[in-house]
Amino acid sequence: MISIENLNRYFKSGDTSFHVLKDINLEVLEGECVVLRGVSGSGKTTLLSIMAGLDRPSSGKLLVDGESIAKLPDLHISAFRAKKIGIIFQHFNLLEHLSASENVMIPLIPSELNMTEVAQRVKRSLEIANISHKATRPAGRLSGGEKQRVAIARALVADPSVILCDEPTANLDRDNSLKFIDILKDLHNMGKTIIVATHDPLFDNLSFASRIVPMQDGSIVSKEQGVGSSE
């Protein structure tokens, strides 16, 4: 599904160059749930952004479904993001002046669906994320857990095959974090490929995660650990 080979990412600031990702090699199979584990600054969010097509690697290969997305032109990479990737951000990134359902519909607007189809899809994803009852409430007036669920619904609405979560529980209390993990399990059962970048210990013992990939200083540090039993 996702194949990364010798991927590097540098950031330049003036004359100095920061080597943020160093020779990353990673293979994620379809339907897998992979946890990128590491302290902040370890490069996991950058790696996630590159997988999502939000950032571009400085060198190396990145194949999604056998297609190299590192050098795709804007129109194609946008279409790739819209169809294949669902992103759940650490800060939820909702448009506060819009309601929950209006936030959820955003990824579908450039699509060629008509309004009835859009409404149906939004309804379904709100149900999956268990937030239908707050569909009309402005995002600015939702609690942290509710915002997270709206963000999940938004990530699901285009029916993507890959869900990327960047520190999804960093702004949630324990109860809401556990609820989030439950939803993640449902998504896994639906056959979605899930990649979570986190430093939350709650993800250490996920029953449905195939493996944990530990990261440190921009590298994958040791052999990945298998967790639970996904098979």
Place this chain on the structure above:
Amino acid sequence: MSSKSFLDKPFFGSPFFFFLTLEFFKERKKHIGVVVISLVILFLLSSVLFISSSIRYSIEQTLDKEPDFVVQKIQGGERVNAPAEWIDPLLEIYGINKVTARVYGRYFFKAKRDSFLIVGVDFMDEQSHKTLESIMDETDLKSFLSSDNMLVGEGVSIYLKEHFYPNHYSFLTPKGDFKKINIFKVLPKESNLIANDMIILPMDLAKEVLGMGEDEVTDIALNVPNDDEWDNVADKISAFYYDLRVVTKHDIKKAYENLYNYKGGVFLILFLIAIVTFVLILYQRYAMVYSSERRHIGLLRALGWSIRDVLKLKFFETIIIVIISFIVGVVLAYFYVFVLGAPLLKEIFLGGANMKNSLVLVPVLDFGVLSSIFLIYAVPFIAAVLIPVWKISVTDPKEAML
């Protein structure tokens, strides 16, 4: 509660249109300031252009009726009364078909205060007789001439009423006598552009009030039907005497053409203010897109919107703002000028030192000017939004969202 409607009942338009209206109305606070400022500028600009084009249009319509030449007597560079005996030699010049002695002058109600324009008309002249008859709704001119009567413009009538002279006024002649003259009729309001401060008197009465001798006239007007002969005739007239000046209709026409064009002081200042304000609006818009819209655009891009989709949304959003400001600004200006009669602003054009003029402005829509205002406003405005939007869109969404 709008989301309820979109989930529960089908929306007729496309999702893009739905989202466009959603963003526009839910973020109206962001747009309202810029719409109001643009609207005020467009209102002022259009009002000024409406007034000037209306006045210019009315003057152009009347200019054809004006005499082709005016011959004045000059003394020390200033106009003085001309002798009536100049009329006969002028009539003898081949090509001149109508020579009229004009008698006019200002009469001051109080020294250094308000004044009327007194115009003497030869009621025995067939042409004047006919037109005056139609102005007065075919009222018998004989009764007008039977005693000392005058026709007054609307401004004069109002002014005299305010000063307790509803039916007549006693003019103080330069000899020191009082001359009581009755108000026979008020000229129609539609003629206020020319006749607001005008008092029309029979020729002799006008001369008496203005203190002119019987063989004196203010100047002499004449017509030359053949345009090609104008220069010839002007030369011939100039050769008659050393102390005369010939003013042609062309000179006056040129003066009017220049009168209300954008090079004039008031217009220049107004346009400069408008341009400076536009630049400020554009700068504000540009800065706003860079600061507050950066995250928004980054997010849309992260959620699968292409650069083209983002530009399309922002383009239509801006077009709506531009169209609303333009239509509302121009329509309000139209009502202000042509329905309300442009109070306050009109005084800039007609002056306010003497009596007030409530003239009827004929609606004139100069589509060339309107479309150039639209382009001057719309193109930089759209550019001031789309350029920063494009710059943000082409950066990586991750960077834009930071």
Place this chain on the structure above:
Amino acid sequence: MEKPFLVMVGVLIFMVFTVSIHYFTFDEKGANDSLSMVVEATQMAQPSWSVSYYEPRMFSSSNINNISYPEMLSTDRMDFVYVK
């Protein structure tokens, strides 16, 4: 949000419509005729400037291009370039 949008479009169309009605039904001929008659009778077409006692009521020179500042010369003058 389609309702407010349609209302807004409706209001704009209404405004343009009322302007058109006023514009096309205005008695332009009547207004022009009144002016023409006064000009024909008096042989004078000078606009009724509301001027102070020290300002001329009638201009016959071609150099005036601004009522609020009649002394200002027009910017399209070239007589300082070409000798008369």
